[in-house]
Amino acid sequence: MSSGVSTSTDKIIVDRSRSHRNKAVSKTVRATRERLQFSAEGAHAFDREMLSLYLKSVMQGALIMALVTIIVAGIGLYLDFSRQIVVWAGIMLMLQAAHVLLARIGKRQDMSAAQTIAWRRRLLVAQIFIGCGWAFFTLSDCTTCTGDNFYYYKGAVLLVAISSTAMNCFMLRQSVLFGFLPVITTLIAIALTSRLVLDIGLTAVCAAAVVFFHYIADRLYRSSLTLMSYQSEKDDLIAELEVAKSMSDEARRRAEEANLAKSRFLASMSHELRTPLNAILGFSEVMSSEVLGPLSNPTYKEYAGDIHRSGQHLLNLINEILDLSRIEAGRYELAEESLSLLEIAEDCIGMVQLRARGKNITIREQFEKTMPQVWADEKSMRQVLLNLLSNAVKFTPQGGEVTVKVGWTAGGGQYVAIKDNGPGIPEEEIPVVLSAFGQGSIAIKSAEQGTGLGLPIVQAILAKHDGQFILRSKLREGTEAIAILPATRVLQSVPAIADAPTVERRRKSFA
DSSP states (O other): OOOOOOOOSSOOOOOTTHHHHHHHHHHHHHHHHHHHHHSHHHHTTTHHHHHHHHHHHHHHTHHHHHHHHHHHHHHHHHHHOOHHHHHHHHHHHHHHHHHHHHHHHHHHSOOOHHHHHHHHHHHHHHHHHHHHHHHHHHTOOOSSOOTTHHHHHHHHHHHHHHHHHHHHSTTSTTHHHHHHHHHHHHHHHHHHHHOOHHHHHHHHHHHHHHHHHHHHHHHHHHHHHHHHHHHHHHHHHHHHHHHHHHHHHHHHHHHHHHHHHHHHHHHHTHHHHHHHHHHHHHHHHHHHHTTTSOOSSHHHHHHHHHHHHHHHHHHHHHHHHHHHHHHHTTOOOOOEEEEOHHHHHHHHHHHHHHHHHHTTOEEEEEEOSSOOOEEEEHHHHHHHHHHHHHHHHHHSOTTOEEEEEEEEOTTSOEEEEEEEOSSOOOGGGHHHHTSTTOOOHHHHHSSSOOOSOHHHHHHHHHHHTTOEEEEEEETTTEEEEEEEEOGGGBSSOOOOOOOHHHHHHHHHHHO
């Protein structure tokens, strides 16, 4: 299958190792997540954060718990008018105030791991004291109440106390069990003493509620721990990404500066590099041509010819590097004028014709007649066609054929297509040969190796002309290189060619 690659000054080759790196990163993330969630170290990694949330919850819920105590006391006074409920309310308010004060002190502490464990124990002891206050509530009695109303009232209050404690204090593990252990103990004692069905039922209901809400609180605690581990993992990944991004930005900045300095250096060294080479080429040509007289030793003449050919090869290499460097440095200026692609193509074919005949290669021309001129840089367009023709002749075998087409594009532009029947390029190597200094496997094995700069220069020149370069190739069948100039470069505009379905619809509409 042939493949087309559009022109671009930036050549990006796919990094096939990226998927492997992603797998390694994913594996590391999963290992970290499992370590945070399920290991013993992960279970205690957020004790300080959970304790801090608990202290904050105690301070924020202080007013609500005090209001609940006052409401319970008010309902108790309405039912019994006993001073015992007032005493209980006063004790509970003092215990809750002491609890809030302890939480405020703990909030101001910068706790270490050992201090976190100590403060956790202190807060559990505080919960036991509050539980003792609720146990004192279970000892209250109503002498004027009739029926089972007082039991319903007491059971409802205890269930509300158990559930509210579980919801507000789940960040402190086992707070429900420790906080209501005195209540359950008191209820069991009352049930064993009275042996009444209502006392036994109230004890069973409260014990079941404590177990149930302890389970709920434990699940909430584990969910919060998991969310914290996710948050911590996300923060770590964000921090790593920020560091990697800053390092990447710095590396890219340095690479851009180095590339710009390289391009500026090479572009400014044009005269210094070419001057000595011109002298070498000139003197070696004089010696090999024996202009000043014959050389006594024929070996010297052979050496002079070798020097001339090597110097010419080196000069061509320097010219290509300098051209590409000037383009990258933004110092490649176009001297635009009106010119004919047909004439340039004919001239370039004449330049490579001698070399093609040496390999018995036939160059066929397929030119459209009377094509208008285009607005472009003549020197640059000659360089484009010579590079493409030289490549075609270089890789076409003995007795092969090269076809040169010049014609119109469907959009009203003009193109030059050069097709050979050489060995072709594998599809996966097309991005490589289009990159600077890139060479395919066929070129590397060939005896006529180049610098790998011809096609990148062609792409860059066409990009400067707002044109396009397409390279199509099929292994063992040949390669086709297409240089396209847009319709805006054509001095005589031609309307775009409509596709077949559109033409058919227009015919039907006119009919």
